[in-house]
Amino acid sequence: MDEFMAARLQMGVSLGFHIIFACIGMVMPWFMFVAEWKWLKTKNEVYLDLAKAWAKGVAIFFAVGAVSGTVLSFELGMLWPTFMEHAGPIFGMPFSWEGTAFFVEAIALGLWLYGWNRLNDKVHLYTGMVVGIAGVLSGIFVISANAWMNAPSGFDWVNGQAENIDPVAAMFNKAWFAQSHHMIIAAFSATGFAVAGIHAILYLKNKLEIHAKAIAISLAFASVAALLQPLSGDHAAKTVAELQPAKLAAFESHFETGKGASLIIGGIPDVENREVNYAIKIPGFLSFLAHGDFNAEVKGLEEFPEDEWPPVPITHYSFQLMVAIGMFLAALGIIFLLGSWKWKHWLEKRWWLTLLFIATPLGFIAIQAGWIVTEVGRQPWIIYGIMKTKDSLTPMPGIQYTFYTVSVVYLLLSFIVIWLMSRQIKMLQSKYQSND
Amino acid sequence: MTETIIIILGICLLLYVLLGGADFGGGILELISRGKASGIVARAIAPVWEANHVWLILVVVILFVGFPTVYSTVLTALHIPVLLVLLGIIMRGSAFTFRHYDIEEERPKAIYSSIFRYSSLITTFFLGVTIGGIILGEISQDYSKGFFTIYMHPWLNLFSFSMGVFLVILFAFLANIYTIGETREEEHIKRFTRIGKYLLIALVGSGALVFATAEIEGHPLFYEFYHSIPSMICFILATIALPFLWIYLNQNRRTRVRIIAAFQTSMIVIGWFAIQFPVLVKINDGTDITMQSAAAPKQVQLQLLIALIVGVLIIFPYMGYLYKTFKFDNKTS
Numbered sequence: 001m002d003e004f005m006a007a008r009l010q011m012g013v014s015l016g017f018h019i020i021f022a023c024i025g026m027v028m029p030w031f032m033f034v035a036e037w038k039w040l041k042t043k044n045e046v047y048l049d050l051a052k053a054w055a056k057g058v059a060i061f062f063a064v065g066a067v068s069g070t071v072l073s074f075e076l077g078m079l080w081p082t083f084m085e086h087a088g089p090i091f092g093m094p095f096s097w098e099g100t101a102f103f104v105e106a107i108a109l110g111l112w113l114y115g116w117n118r119l120n121d122k123v124h125l126y127t128g129m130v131v132g133i134a135g136v137l138s139g140i141f142v143i144s145a146n147a148w149m150n151a152p153s154g155f156d157w158v159n160g161q162a163e164n165i166d167p168v169a170a171m172f173n174k175a176w177f178a179q180s181h182h183m184i185i186a187a188f189s190a191t192g193f194a195v196a197g198i199h200a201i202l203y204l205k206n207k208l209e210i211h212a213k214a215i216a217i218s219l220a221f222a223s224v225a226a227l228l229q230p231l232s233g234d235h236a237a238k239t240v241a242e243l244q245p246a247k248l249a250a251f252e253s254h255f256e257t258g259k260g261a262s263l264i265i266g267g268i269p270d271v272e273n274r275e276v277n278y279a280i281k282i283p284g285f286l287s288f289l290a291h292g293d294f295n296a297e298v299k300g301l302e303e304f305p306e307d308e309w310p311p312v313p314i315t316h317y318s319f320q321l322m323v324a325i326g327m328f329l330a331a332l333g334i335i336f337l338l339g340s341w342k343w344k345h346w347l348e349k350r351w352w353l354t355l356l357f358i359a360t361p362l363g364f365i366a367i368q369a370g371w372i373v374t375e376v377g378r379q380p381w382i383i384y385g386i387m388k389t390k391d392s393l394t395p396m397p398g399i400q401y402t403f404y405t406v407s408v409v410y411l412l413l414s415f416i417v418i419w420l421m422s423r424q425i426k427m428l429q430s431k432y433q434s435n436d
Numbered sequence: 437m438t439e440t441i442i443i444i445l446g447i448c449l450l451l452y453v454l455l456g457g458a459d460f461g462g463g464i465l466e467l468i469s470r471g472k473a474s475g476i477v478a479r480a481i482a483p484v485w486e487a488n489h490v491w492l493i494l495v496v497v498i499l500f501v502g503f504p505t506v507y508s509t510v511l512t513a514l515h516i517p518v519l520l521v522l523l524g525i526i527m528r529g530s531a532f533t534f535r536h537y538d539i540e541e542e543r544p545k546a547i548y549s550s551i552f553r554y555s556s557l558i559t560t561f562f563l564g565v566t567i568g569g570i571i572l573g574e575i576s577q578d579y580s581k582g583f584f585t586i587y588m589h590p591w592l593n594l595f596s597f598s599m600g601v602f603l604v605i606l607f608a609f610l611a612n613i614y615t616i617g618e619t620r621e622e623e624h625i626k627r628f629t630r631i632g633k634y635l636l637i638a639l640v641g642s643g644a645l646v647f648a649t650a651e652i653e654g655h656p657l658f659y660e661f662y663h664s665i666p667s668m669i670c671f672i673l674a675t676i677a678l679p680f681l682w683i684y685l686n687q688n689r690r691t692r693v694r695i696i697a698a699f700q701t702s703m704i705v706i707g708w709f710a711i712q713f714p715v716l717v718k719i720n721d722g723t724d725i726t727m728q729s730a731a732a733p734k735q736v737q738l739q740l741l742i743a744l745i746v747g748v749l750i751i752f753p754y755m756g757y758l759y760k761t762f763k764f765d766n767k768t769s
């Protein structure tokens with residue numbers, strides 16, 4: 001493996017690891033808030049137990065999210081110093097606001113986790129809300145920084161230097177809104193289905209009230225998010241079509257420019273011959289999705305020099321995977337909403353709980369896939385159209401070894417966290433068993 | 437404007453040393469006292485743990501937004517020690533949390549504890565080594581030289597290593613002082629007072645070592661101190677604080693010991709800032725990166741300053757509330 005590949009993989013592994021913890025740390029406080037609020041309202045102790053049980057897991061996820069985030073903030077400069085030297089002042093503004101949001105989040109979380117006996121009920125409850133809001137804000141800020149890499153703005157590029165920098169315009173670049181709503185919704189849907197799935201399998205084994213309540217709270221969020229997701233994704237795709245036509249063409253494996261372009265579902269892209277085999281093609285639909293008109297022209301990869309093509313197959317498969325999962329989760333969302341509205345007995349059925357269990361990891365898989373679409377689809381650019389990724393690589397040799405080290409550490413850490421969670425769950429189970 | 441940002445940067449760094457440092461020191465102290473301190477340390481740092489570490493993030497963000505060449509130069513030349521610091525941060529942070537939240541069982545707890553302790557030590561040491569590398573001025577920007585000259589020599593030297601040792605002792609001392617304040621048991625107070633005295637002696641010794649090794653590596657640290665009035669004042673004040681620390685430690689005057697220890701540490705850090713000023717990173721060919729040469733364009737600085745001021749206005753009161761809730765209410769609960 002060469003240095004360049006190793007650096008890209010290290011970045012991808014570190015971000016892919018962090019994002020899981022960041023999403024959970026951002027979304028779970030909302031669930032805990034609802035549980036605590038319900039407890040205060042109904043005085044049903046089960047809600048309190050639930051909030052406290054979740055809190056233990058969240059503390060672990062939050063800590064791992066914070067350390068892996070700290071690592072990221074250094075890694076950007078350790079791997080891509082040239083990029084950061086030029087980009088830092090331009091896209092740094094959301095990062096500086098994010099710093100404040102993180103801070104508020106960390107303080108509020110400390111108060112919430114350790115303050116059960118020290119704060120009064122109302123203050124404690126709303127502290128949970130502060131954690132949630134600050135988390136979502138920091139998510140939006142960091143996404144806006146990433147969006148700037150896709151849609152650079154707020155500066156003039158003169159002879160390899162940025163001039164007339166306007167950090168505010170950089171922050172509100174053309175991609176920030178589409179990426180932000182899509183990411184935040186994704187976080188709610190992925191975390192919600194993961195939580196619901198775990199409680200569903202426990203509920204199948206043992207019909208405890210606590211699991212039923214947990215499923216209800218997490219799915220209330222997740223089902224709405226899952227229904228919004230395709231709409232939000234459609235907006236994201238339209239934005240990409242406008243700003244990064246090469247990326248859109250890559251994830252659709254769309255080689256030739258043409259009017260009434262067809263939507264390609266599945267299939268195996270053959271880059272050399274510029275075609276997709278074994279795919280289902282729906283005529284006109286790509287034009288409609290990208291530009292809202294069945295006859296619109298969609299640029300194909302042929303418009304771009306071949307050395308500026310992103311890796312087509314990876315981008316294509318990842319996109320297909322994300323959309324497929326998105327449709328599946330949206331279907332689950334519909335079942336849940338119908339079930340809560342009219343057909344309550346559905347939600348007790350074995351098939352339903354099994355479906356939920358199957359969905360446990362899917363949201364997070366879609367998140368990873370989505371980021372691969374975004375990041376790999378932007379290649380070979382690190383700042384779209386401005387700076388190539390390979391030109392920003394650190395001169396330090398031996399990145400392979402740092403890549404192996406970082407990967408092993410994160411792999412180990414993932415195993416430990418999974419193991420810890422299963423211990424926590426067992427403990428919860430045995431606590432309720434002994435109460436029976 | 438650049439000065440204001442630098443001052444805020446300095447404050448963040450100082451707070452990281454005082455608050456985050458005590459937390460790193462907690463692990464080292466557990467190691468020194470063979471685990472006697474673990475309960476107290478854990479109780480003292482758990483609620484403020486996350487918040488204490490955001491100071492570092494703030495430092496990093498201010499650097500890459502406001503002084504991008506500092507950020508990229510340091511992270512390139514000192515890639516290796518920084519990587520070791522990061523691995524340490526991952527391990528100690530996770531191990532600390534796992535120990536706190538995993539269910540009660542002896543064996544895993546013992547494993548988390550030793551990871552937490554040893555990685556606290558390693559992290560602190562390499563943090564010191566990194567700072568030493570920034571001060572010493574062996575960083576090279578001539579990438580045609582060999583691997584050793586560019587990526588090892590700047591930090592693989594006696595001076596940087598004594599900075600590492602110094603930081604380890606300083607952080608352990610800070611943690612020790614906080615720990616005495618957190619316990620009411622006679623036996624613990626006695627033990628930590630004794631450890632505190634040893635650490636104080638070691639602190640003076642390693643401080644001397646830093647100056648001595650600077651001379652050996654050809655960096656006139658003593659001369660620089662001598663020729664900067666503010667840093668001389670800091671140096672004198674830090675030295676005057678020593679006997680007071682010793683006396684109050686003996687008399688078990690917790691609050692005074694805490695305040696003086698924090699004061700002394702601040703003097704050390706501020707003294708260092710004063711001799712550096714306005715240089716941010718020393719380069720071996722003399723083309724040092726200064727505050728002015730590294731500063732981002734004016735508009736960027738302005739936006740950064742606005743974000744920092746708004747941030748400070750929100751964070752400081754809230755942080756105060758956090759500390760009030762967990763640190764000073766002890767007596768009542």
Ligand code: HDD
Binds near residue numbers: 150183229230322375
């Ligand atoms: C639960 C996760 C999840 C689900 C179900 C979906 N997405 Fe997604 N998608 C993401 C999670 C995600 C993501 C990981 O959050 C990304 C990466 C960058 C971003 O902002 O969001 C993303 C990126 C992303 C992009 C690229 C944006 C860019 O490069 O700027 C497009 C076009 C879509 N998505 C479209 C869709 C469509 C049409 C979906 C149909 C249902 C869909 N996504 C479901």
Ligand code: HEM
Binds near residue numbers: 009013018019080372
């Ligand atoms: C958290 C979710 C994210 C994930 C999972 C993710 C994933 C990835 C992946 C897989 C790569 C490697 C792409 C390749 O080289 O082919 C990459 C590269 C990169 N990402 Fe992201 N990314 C995320 C968010 C961000 C954000 C928020 C930023 C910055 C603000 C960012 C900055 C970068 C940089 C600098 C690179 C290296 C250059 C490049 O390959 O473009 N990423 N990321």
Ligand code: HEM
Binds near residue numbers: 025064066
């Ligand atoms: C280049 C990309 C990124 C960098 C440099 C980064 C940096 C960080 C840092 C330094 C922290 C620790 C703050 C603390 O101690 O509280 C953190 C935590 C966090 N990050 Fe990231 N982050 C990145 C990507 C993302 C993305 C894509 C999200 C998406 C939603 C995100 C959301 C969060 C959240 C919510 C936290 C708070 C901790 C938690 O809830 O677990 N980050 N991040």
